[in-house]
Amino acid sequence: MRETFVTTATEFLDDPRTAVVLADISAAAFAPAAARHPERVLNVGIREQLMVGVAGGLALTGLRPIVHSYAPFLVERAYEQIKLDLDHQGVGAVLVSVGASYDRAAAGRTHLAPADVALIDTLRDWTVHVPGHRDEVPGVLREVVCGRQDSAYVRLSTQSNGSAYPDAGDLRVIRDAGPGAPLLVAVGPVLDRALAAVADRPVTVAYTHRPRPFDKAGLRALAGTEVILVEPYLAGTSARVVGDALADRPHRLLALGVGRADLRRYGSPADHDRWHGLDAAGLRRSIDAFLSPAG
Amino acid sequence: MTTTTATDPALLRALLDRVRAGRDFGPNVYSTLDVLQVLYDRVLRISPDTVDDPDRDRFLLSKGHAVAGYYALLAAKGFIPVAWLDDQGGPDSRLGDHPDRLLVPGVEIGSGSLGHGLGLSVGTALGLRAQGRPDPRVYVLLGDAELDEGSNHEAIAYAGATGLGNLTAVVLDNRSASHGWPGGAASRFTVNGWTAATVDGRDHDALHTALTSHDHHRPHVVVAVVTDSGE
Numbered sequence: 001m002r003e004t005f006v007t008t009a010t011e012f013l014d015d016p017r018t019a020v021v022l023a024d025i026s027a028a029a030f031a032p033a034a035a036r037h038p039e040r041v042l043n044v045g046i047r048e049q050l051m052v053g054v055a056g057g058l059a060l061t062g063l064r065p066i067v068h069s070y071a072p073f074l075v076e077r078a079y080e081q082i083k084l085d086l087d088h089q090g091v092g093a094v095l096v097s098v099g100a101s102y103d104r105a106a107a108g109r110t111h112l113a114p115a116d117v118a119l120i121d122t123l124r125d126w127t128v129h130v131p132g133h134r135d136e137v138p139g140v141l142r143e144v145v146c147g148r149q150d151s152a153y154v155r156l157s158t159q160s161n162g163s164a165y166p167d168a169g170d171l172r173v174i175r176d177a178g179p180g181a182p183l184l185v186a187v188g189p190v191l192d193r194a195l196a197a198v199a200d201r202p203v204t205v206a207y208t209h210r211p212r213p214f215d216k217a218g219l220r221a222l223a224g225t226e227v228i229l230v231e232p233y234l235a236g237t238s239a240r241v242v243g244d245a246l247a248d249r250p251h252r253l254l255a256l257g258v259g260r261a262d263l264r265r266y267g268s269p270a271d272h273d274r275w276h277g278l279d280a281a282g283l284r285r286s287i288d289a290f291l292s293p294a295g
Numbered sequence: 296m297t298t299t300t301a302t303d304p305a306l307l308r309a310l311l312d313r314v315r316a317g318r319d320f321g322p323n324v325y326s327t328l329d330v331l332q333v334l335y336d337r338v339l340r341i342s343p344d345t346v347d348d349p350d351r352d353r354f355l356l357s358k359g360h361a362v363a364g365y366y367a368l369l370a371a372k373g374f375i376p377v378a379w380l381d382d383q384g385g386p387d388s389r390l391g392d393h394p395d396r397l398l399v400p401g402v403e404i405g406s407g408s409l410g411h412g413l414g415l416s417v418g419t420a421l422g423l424r425a426q427g428r429p430d431p432r433v434y435v436l437l438g439d440a441e442l443d444e445g446s447n448h449e450a451i452a453y454a455g456a457t458g459l460g461n462l463t464a465v466v467l468d469n470r471s472a473s474h475g476w477p478g479g480a481a482s483r484f485t486v487n488g489w490t491a492a493t494v495d496g497r498d499h500d501a502l503h504t505a506l507t508s509h510d511h512h513r514p515h516v517v518v519a520v521v522t523d524s525g526e
Contacts, residue, residue, distance in 0.1 A: 016426075019422075019425065039421070039424055039425040040425050042421060044449070044453050045452075045453060045456075047449035047452075047453060049410075049414060049445075049446040049449055050414050050417065050446065050449035050450050050453055052414075053411060053413075053414020053415050053417065053418055053446065053450065054414060054417055054418035054421060055418060056414070056415050056418055057414070057415045057416060057417060057418015057419035057420070057421065057422055058418045058419075058421060058422040058425075059418075059422075060403070060404075060415065060418070060419050060422065061349070061418075061419055061422030061423055061426065062349070062422070062426070063422050063425065063426070080408065080411075081411070081414070081446075084405070084408055084411055085411055085414065085415055088395075088405045089396060089404060089405055089415070090396065090397050
């Protein structure tokens with residue numbers, strides 16, 4: 001996805017309003033673009049507060065900044081700059097991260113960022129995209145960068161589904177188990193394992209790569225009594241919006257995602273999926289317990 | 296090109312008293328008044344008619360708590376109605392204890408949390424340069440205690456390394472940094488390739504000379520030293 005992002009953002013630089021702001025991460029990949037547009041491809045060095053502050057200043061002069069780094073440094077380290085240098089100034093930018101939640105599991109806690117979407121969700125009117133396949137990336141970027149001035153967060157991962165659904169901003173039904181069936185909503189690259197988890201269960205599976213704004217109308221149209229959320233970031237991040245959307249209906253919600261514990265373990269993303277119960281077997285255990293409660 | 300309409304000091308004091316409304320102001324308010332006057336009277340190319348002109352000079356107040364003199368000056372220059380000063384901080388007022396750019400005409404940034412203005416000013420200077428606007432200059436006002444915030448040092452190093460020649464930082468040095476700046480505040484900038492001038496923050500001619508002595512190839516800092524209370 002990162003390569004697709006670099007290619008797509010480089011194309012956007014043909015528009016003299018577009019700028020890219022980096023803090024060393026991916027600077028080599030953007031070097032050809034920087035050679036062509038030295039005044040609009042800006043690498044500030046390992047300075048994430050400045051990276052977001054510069055984006056705010058660029059936007060104040062009318063440019064459309066794309067800001068890119070590792071998720072923990074882009075969102076968590078520079079959170080006050082996101083809040084004040086973008087939102088409070090009334091200007092927007094497109095933040096594009098790589099690495100979350102645990103793409104570089106072996107790097108340890110400093111490079112993990114399961115809370116990134118939850119942090120962005122403390123802000124108002126942000127669009128959040130979590131592509132599940134590289135072929136979803138160009139359309140997502142075009143939608144949030146071009147012709148718009150509001151802010152968006154695009155979360156790129158090395159994890160991927162087998163198929164791309166570029167138009168799945170609104171919920172898209174991947175598997176229909178009929179009226180009244182429990183609804184599972186998979187966000188981004190957890191779709192394939194969610195499908196595997198409920199392969200022989202009567203569960204409708206819908207997919208989205210745009211958790212904000214969440215497709216509440218689509219959810220209301222699809223949801224029966226049971227709703228299962230599977231998100232590749234902090235568990236429960238979208239429980240609030242599902243609760244809002246279904247506030248007038250009796251329903252039960254199972255919100256699955258990454259746990260809060262610092263596991264202090266390395267290994268691979270697949271290992272962390274297993275430890276957080278986000279592999280197919282773990283999802284199946286949680287979903288079965290939810291749908292067939294003991295006693 | 297430079298505006299030279301001097302603000303009547305008596306008028307400015309009267310406007311400041313309307314903001315003050317019987318409250319006590321700390322040294323941070325009075326120490327900033329002179330440099331604001333010199334900027335708005337003799338340096339900045341901006342008027343109430345040009346607050347949205349892309350080629351205007353930018354003035355970013357980073358130390359947002361030094362707001363009383365700022366509001367008084369904006370009123371004196373006609374950016375905001377004088378009557379706004381009487382209810383500063385009130386429930387229906389547009390004038391908070393820190394300024395909000397979306398509420399106050401002529402205010403370039405909302406500030407208050409220290410250490411944000413310099414990064415925003417670097418981005419603004421870069422944005423003007425990228426759009427081929429060589430004329431407007433970006434001025435940002437900081438305090439010596441504000442320099443404690445590490446974000447400033449990210450901006451100082453980068454602006455120096457990239458020769459951001461359309462940027463001027465003004466450090467109002469009222470010696471309020473808890474641990475001081477041994478060797479002077481200016482040295483933090485000059486070691487990174489900025490030009491610098493350290494002057495008496497009460498001396499309008501010295502301030503004017505310092506504020507106009509940039510060379511267009513490197514960022515420039517003016518350290519305005521004010522050690523008296525101003526009253």
